[in-house]
Amino acid sequence: DTAVSQTPKYLVTQMGNDKSIKCEQNLGHDTMYWYKQDSKKFLKIMFSYNNKELIINETVPNRFSPKSPDKAHLNLHINSLELGDSAVYFCASSLGTSGRRDNEQFFGPGTRLTVL
């Protein structure tokens, strides 16, 4: 039933480790996103894929690497984790870059990453 799902919901790890967050949407959407929400609740886009193709790549350290095996999945791999990476990471999806007037993005439940 879940529209956009993410795993894991919580992730606690040590500095320097490598971790992945998985995201899946069953809405048939063409576009998927990764957002980072910091402790002050500031929500910032990191990446966007449209039909497995990278279309938005914000100024993000190259330790972060997204991967889209198909248009229903967008995973986020983070290498050499740092304290400043602690945040909530949200996956989202939308119909696509069609120029349609409605622009609803559907967000997953979030993954709270804590780096110790």
Place this chain on the structure above:
Amino acid sequence: GQSLEQPSEVTAVEGAIVQINCTYQTSGFYGLSWYQQHDGGAPTFLSYNALDGLEETGRFSSFLSRSDSYGYLLLQELQMKDSASYFCAVRLGNTDKLIFGTGTRLQVFP
């Protein structure tokens, strides 16, 4: 750069009306969205304005003035469950890229 400004906090009582303002300075403006986020939850879509004017959806309405780079979200007949953070977000150009505002925490009291 891109910036969206919102009040950090608004308080109101049940049954009241509250307006949350958003002023923006962005390049390639295409439309203004509003999202609601409860503590510990995910942002959920409320409304989208691409043209000037008021859009009404039940108890919530959203307004846009492109010439003033300004919009607002109007919440009527406030309920306790409306206590949440509200974010405006600008859609840039003809893409789905959203730049989010700083968020407004709304607290509704009985």
